[in-house]
Amino acid sequence: MKAQNTSLLLLLCVLFSHNLFAQAKYPAPVEGDYYPKSFVFSNKKTIDSFRIHYTTVGKPQMNSKGEVMNAVLIMHGTTGSGRNFLTDQFAGNLFGPGQLLDAARYYIIIPDAVGHGRSSKPSDGLHMRFPEYNYDDMIDANHLLLTQHLHINHMRLIMGTSMGGMQTWVWAYRHPGFSDAFMPLASLPVAIAGRNRIQRKMAIDLVKLDPEWKGGEYQKQPALGMRGAISSLIFMSSSPLQMQKSAPTREQAEAMLDNLEKRYAASLDANDFIYQFDASRDYDPYPHLEKITAPLFAINSADDQVNPPELGILEKEIKRVKKGRYILLPITDKTSGHGTHSNPTIWGGYLAELLKITEPDK
Structure with missing residues (x-):
């Protein structure tokens, strides 16, 4: 009987997973550009017509005070852009009806980081005269986009992959009360060395x-x-x-x-x-991990060549994060090294758990 019950449980889990992550259609993405009146890089330099390009999926939902309550920020990796998330594998398994980040329920914001995609970058014309930006500049630009342009002062979730995962760590200590939850994927909270x-x-x-x-x-x-x-x-x-x-x-x-x-x-x-x-040259959340107060799930894959688990960094440092949890995904036929960060069918169950434990009181 015990074996039968176990088999039934496994079958139900498989069916649930298949239903939850079946690719589905989602609302059409909407692109936009924001030109802050003034943006000063961390090295005190400025450029003319500084541009932040972004994509949204879904619509903002307000509370009785007119505050947006359903915003989700998703940040991409090095050399990428927000378009990397608008795929069947990622958006098709997250943004559709009944899925974890159902765009009928959440307002999803996907910016192109400074120096990437259609945001301001060296190849626009300044070449090597473009200000030497870092991750703080990327976060400052996104903070302006959210607060000044989209009028969002609190996030339901901030998450990112690779470079976006590293930025999630920085968001979590620089703006600890800005989001209900944080989920960095494929990253480590220490200096790039x-x-x-x-x-x-x-x-x-x-x-x-x-x-x-x-x-x-x-x-x-x-x-x-x-x-x-x-x-x-x-x-x-x-x-x-x-x-x-x-x-x-x-x-x-x-x-x-x-x-x-x-x-x-x-x-x-x-x-x-x-x-x-x-841009990652001075990234280093290590001295600031105790400042992180919101629940944070850090997810890495055991076959990630950028963040190899044998370094033993996260097992140790996650203990300094008050509500932190480290998840190491084992190598399987479905994992794909560093790129596992863009496959929610593998780590989506942990996102579901994080959303559940941080559900705001009604």
Whole structure:
């Protein structure tokens, strides 16, 4: 009887998971641009017509005081943009009817970070004269977007993947009461050092060493330097298991490499890339973890080559977060290394739990 009950429970869990994460249609995304009257970077520099591009899904819901109560902020990773989340895998499993972030219930805001997507960036024209931004600048820009443009002073949830996950840690200690809950994915709450910084610095140096880079004043992308930089990016985001499954022969592996190089080369700009990879240079939530007061679930994958679990960092440091929890996803046929952060069918159950325990009193 016990075995039968266990089998029934497992079957119910599978059915529940399939229903919860079945891809579904969601309201059409709406894009917008915000031009703050003045934005001063952390290095005290400014630029003309500073732009923050963003996408929203769903509509704001107000309480009796006219305050938005259902806002969710989602932040993307390095070299990406908000469009990365508007996929069947991510939005199709989160924003649809009855799903965890059902856009009929939540007002989802997805900004392009400073230096990324359609927000202001070096390739707009300033090239290497663009202010050297950091994660604090990205957060300050998003805080302005939320509070001054969208008139939101409290969030239901702030979450992000990779760079967006790191920014979630910074949001949590810089603005601890701004959100009911925080969920950083694929990140660590310590300075970018060791292999992580070495890989980033190697990629930056490879671009700058290409004579065709010309101090950032190139007429066409410095192909040799970018190819070397892309090699670092491929290794950082790779999954040994998935690569072996997808390319079990030499010919398939080399074809995969060729496709990856072409895909990245088509979407990256050399100056933007340098700024994007260097923006994490002074990121370091470590001294501030005790300032985090809202519930925070930190989720990493055991096959993440950027944040390898053998470092043992989160097991130790999460104890300093008053309401923090660390979830390490085991390697399975469904995990995909660092990219597991964009697959809610794997970690969605933890998001459901976080939303439940932080549900505001009615």
